[in-house]
Amino acid sequence: MFKENLRVALRAIAANKLRSVLTMLGIIIGVSAVISLVALGNGVDQFINGQFAKQGSNLVFIIPVRVEQGKGANRAGFAAGPNSRQGQSLSLTLNDVEALKNKSRVPDLAYVAPLAQGGARAFNGDTKYLGSLRATSPDYRHFNNWGTTYGDWFDEAAYNSKQRVALIGSYAYTKLFPDGGDPVGLEIRLNDIAFRVIGVLKERSGGTQGSEDDSIIIPLTTFRERMQPLKNAKGQTVAGFVLAQAADQDKVDAMVQQVTDVLRQEHGIQFAGEDDFSVGSQRDLQNTVGAVTGALTIFLAAIAGISLFVGGIGIMNIMLVSVTERTREIGLRKAIGARRSIILMQFVAESIFLSLLGGTIGIALGWGMAQLVVIFSNGSFQALVTPGSVALAFSFSAFVGLVFGVYPAWRASQLNPIEALRYE
């Protein structure tokens, strides 16, 4: 009986090809949109998680936070000096970084480094390059295990003596030294100040613009001395923000607590006072990203639901037309012995088949669109058409066919055979 239903359904669909395709369009569009967007979403998710994984998930960011005057305790973090930018929090200093290095106070910390970022206008002779500037300490190399292809990182001595030395990211290197070769010892100008190249960094994140590879790295001490001098009210050099890495994945929470305690002590914040910094772990960030992508997924699901609903109404509409058109056929089938349930099943099968066909075409189309995006992005991220999303799209379109096919099929099954046979 199932085979018969399928055969009748196929014949009915084939008899009205254009109409069938138009009917399926709603389902096709809905399903293909879901498949391609979910695939791209998965790709982005994977990309971001990949980035996190590269950096290690035991990483913690310490960010200065602005606290309103009068609230909390001693607001040493706010500079009143001529160099302070309006509203910028200067609460984290190099003294804090030194304090955090103290093993007895922060036992679970492995590495800590300050980081300030800005724009780099770099010249190698007349060759110009615009990239990002990162000012940090020699410990920064440990965070990413960031090795060099030429030369080496600046050491503590160079850092402490505020030398004008620079490490060049792999992308920046190709732009500044298009002819290649070992640039160590050569002079470049960064924002109109002469620096000596001491190393070229290994490629880390795809070697493209906008990635870490487009940056030029210099000692933070030099940066604060010559490019962006920032001191807080106590005269301490401002760090910008601080990166810390826990000795172990499991120690992250303990380290966050230790870091918070030490910084509160250093900043003289009273028991009830508000922190003038914020410690965020990689995990928090990952959760935030996860929440964003989760919201996106819900949004997508809503769009999918709406388009499938509209598609379902289209199917119901066409099934009602089909039942009317085939009234005589239904009358005949009943006259020669088809029970109500058989007529019902026949039309439900037809509706399910129609929307499944639409779903299948939509899956193929969505997969194709996702692949196109991958091709146009030069493979910088993947589109993941998961079996789960295919199964979901498939079963959802079957469900739509069922729900919206039942009413027309029920109408068909209730027809009086004599009246149906008389129908013109």
Add this chain to the structure above:
Amino acid sequence: MFGNLLKSKKPQAIETNGLSDDDMEPHVNGNGVSNGLASNASRFTMNNGVSELIRKPVIETKGITKTYKMGDEVLNALSGVDITIYQGDLVAIMGPSGSGKSTLMNIVGCLDKPTSGTYKLDGVDVEKMNDDQLAGIRNQKIGFVFQSFNLLRRTPSIENVAQPLIYANVGGRERSKRSREALEMVGLGKRLHHHANELSGGQQQRVAIARALVTDPAIILADEPTGNLDSKTGAEIMCLFQTLNAQRGMTIIFVTHDPRIASHCKRVIRIADGRIIGDDVTVDFLDACKGDTFRE
């Protein structure tokens, strides 16, 4: 042409070529036209003069009416029809257009229900049955040949014929075997895979007949079954029906305007304005299988 039919031996096949005298008696009917001699008990079929068999009524209607309400007007399509049709009858129902023939056939065929009156099919009260039970009856016991064929277009004739078997849950292989046999019976053995809309009117009619025969029903109801056939094919179809009637004891009821069909039937019921006005037994009905009986 119908050699295939002669091969199929059915247990219920009975020899009816030599009619007994009883068959000359008119059938009972309820609107006073009967000549008074009729009674159920008097109906016997003599067999070698030894055993006697009471003929079994398959269709019994009592006081059937069918009323259509069209706005304020009430139209009585049937007003009190009593007929009894026995197993093995070969009946022609005749009457002017609009006299209620098709309406009666639809009720007899369990497609429609009467407004009032009772109808027993094979001794079972049909009014008490629900839709699905009626569908089962139509499928198992009745073969319809509709006035307007009602074939599925764009569907091969063999599949058209197989439809009732699908609803009877007959398996695929058995289904196509029986459908082919039925089409061969009506002389369409070479048109198995033609779509219904690719066949001539007469061929379509024969597909419709094959579809009615395929379930081997006890009763065949045919509304104008030879209307679209030339005299030669008409005679062949009539011969087929007569053979089925004689050999398998199939009860066959024709609705027709055509006196030639009536002359091939054992019994002719006349209907006018929704009432039975005549019910006669034809003793010397023609045998369509012998010679050119369909010429006008």
